[in-house]
Amino acid sequence: MTRWRIDLAYDGGGFHGWASQPGLRTVQGVLEDALGRVLRLDQNPTLTVAGRTDAGVHARGQVCHVDLNVPELTPEHLLRRLRRICPDDVSVRSVAIAPEGFDARFSAVWRRYRYRLLDSEQPPDPLERHMVAQVRHPLLLGTMQAAAQLLTGLRDFAAFCKHREGATTIRELRELSVSRRPDGVIEFQLVADAFCHSMVRALVGALTVVGGARRSLAWLEEVAGSDRRCGEVPLMPAHGLVLEEVGYPADDQLAARAVAARSRRSLEVS
Numbered sequence: 001m002t003r004w005r006i007d008l009a010y011d012g013g014g015f016h017g018w019a020s021q022p023g024l025r026t027v028q029g030v031l032e033d034a035l036g037r038v039l040r041l042d043q044n045p046t047l048t049v050a051g052r053t054d055a056g057v058h059a060r061g062q063v064c065h066v067d068l069n070v071p072e073l074t075p076e077h078l079l080r081r082l083r084r085i086c087p088d089d090v091s092v093r094s095v096a097i098a099p100e101g102f103d104a105r106f107s108a109v110w111r112r113y114r115y116r117l118l119d120s121e122q123p124p125d126p127l128e129r130h131m132v133a134q135v136r137h138p139l140l141l142g143t144m145q146a147a148a149q150l151l152t153g154l155r156d157f158a159a160f161c162k163h164r165e166g167a168t169t170i171r172e173l174r175e176l177s178v179s180r181r182p183d184g185v186i187e188f189q190l191v192a193d194a195f196c197h198s199m200v201r202a203l204v205g206a207l208t209v210v211g212g213a214r215r216s217l218a219w220l221e222e223v224a225g226s227d228r229r230c231g232e233v234p235l236m237p238a239h240g241l242v243l244e245e246v247g248y249p250a251d252d253q254l255a256a257r258a259v260a261a262r263s264r265r266s267l268e269v270s
Contacts, residue, residue: 001067002067002069002070002073003066003067003097003098003102004066004068004075004078004095004096004097004098005063005065005094005095005096005097005098006047006065006066006082006092006095007062007063007092007093007094007095008031008059008062008064008091008093009061009062009090009091009093010027010058010059010062010089010090010091011058011130012055012056012058012059012238013056013058013089013130013239015027015030015056015089016055017052017053017054017055017056018049018052018062020032027053027059027090028047028049030086030087031082031086031090032044032045032046032047034085034086035047035066035068035082037085038078038081038084038085039068045066045067045068046066047065047066048065048066048104048105049063049064049105050063050104050111051105051111051195051243051246052197053241054238055238056237056238056239057238057239057241057243058131058239058241059242059243060243060244061112061243061244061246062243062246063248064104065102065103065104075094075095075096075097078095079094082095099251099254100251100255101254101255101256102248102251102254103254103258105261106259106261106262107248107249107254107255107257107261108194108246108247108257108261109193109247109248109249109257110174110247111191111193111194111195111243111245111246111247112190112191112244112245112246113189113190113191113195113241113242113244114187114188114190114241114242115187115188115200115236115241115242116128116132116133116185116186116187116188116240116242117132117133117134117139117185117186117187117188117204117208117236117240118132118134118135118184118185118186119134119135119136119137119138119139119184119186119211120134120136120138120184125183128185130239131239131240131242132185132239132240133236133237133239135208135212137212138212139186139208139211140213141178141179141186141211143211143213143217144178144186144208144210144211145177145178146217147206147207147210147217147220148177148178148188148207149176151173151176151203151206152173152174152176153172153173154170154171154172154173155170155171155173155267156169156227156267157169157170157173157196157199157203158226158227158228158229159223159224159226159227159228159229159230160196160198160199160202160203160229160230160233161196161197161199161229162196162197162198163229164196169196171192171193171194171195171196171199172193173192173203175190175191176188176190176203177189188207190203198235200241201235201236201237202233202234202235202236204236204240205233205235206220206223206233208234209232209233215232
C-alpha cells in the first residue's frame with residue numbers, strides 16, 4: 001500500500017459537510033467516488049482528512065490522505081484524472097506520495113480558519129455573498145479585539161463546542177485576531193492545534209455578542225471558564241467560514257507528531 005496526500009479546495013454550499021453520510025452529498029463521498037472511478041476499484045477507498053468541515057463550510061487548504069495499492073500510479077496521472085472527473089465545486093490542488101509517517105489528521109500541528117462577517121444593513125458584495133455572513137447591527141471592532149485576547153492559549157473550550165462523548169475539548173488557540181477590511185467586512189482569523197465541532201463558529205458568535213454590546217467582557221470570561229456548552233453563545237452561519245490552511249512539521253517529525261496528537265489532552269501540570 002502507498003499513502004497519497006491530496007490537497008484540495010471546495011465550495012461547501014452544495015455539501016452536507018465533509019464526512020460521508022448515507023443518501024447525502026458530502027465532500028468525502030464525492031472524492032472517494034471519484035477515486036474509485038478513475039482507478040477502477042471494486043470498492044471505493046477511504047479518505048482521512050485533516051479537519052472535518054460542517055455542512056456549508058468552505059475550504060481553500062484542506063488536506064487528506066488515502067492508502068492505495070495501484071502499481072505504477074504516478075502523482076501526475078492521478079491528479080489529471082481527478083481534475084477531469086471532480087465537480088466544479090471541488091478543486092484538487094495537488095497530489096503527492098506522502099512522506100513516511102504522514103497522517104493528514106494526526107500529523108497536523110495547526111489549522112487556520114477565517115470567518116467573514118458584514119455588520120451592516122447593506123447586503124454583502126454579490127460576488128462574495130456565499131462566503132460572507134451578515135448581522136444587521138454595528139459591531140465594535142476594538143471591543144471584539146479585546147475579547148479575543150481573553151480566549152487565546154491552552155484551555156478547555158467546552159463552552160464553545162458541541163459535546164461528543166469521550167472526546168476532549170482542550171485545545172491550544174494560538175491566534176484569534178479581528179480586523180476590518182476597507183469594504184467594511186470583518187475578518188476573524190483563528191489558528192489552533194485543532195478545533196472541536198462547531199468551535200470556530202461559536203467563538204465568533206461570542207465575540208459578536210460582546211461586540212454588539214449585548215454582553216460584557218466579564219460575561220465572556222465567565223462563559224470561557226464553564227465546563228459545558230453555553231446556550232447564550234450563538235452559532236454563526238456556516239457559509240462565512242473557510243478552512244484556509246493546515247500546517248505540518250518537517251518530514252522527520254511527522255510520525256512523532258501523529259503519536260502525540262492521539263494522546264488525550266489534559267490541563268493538569270505534572
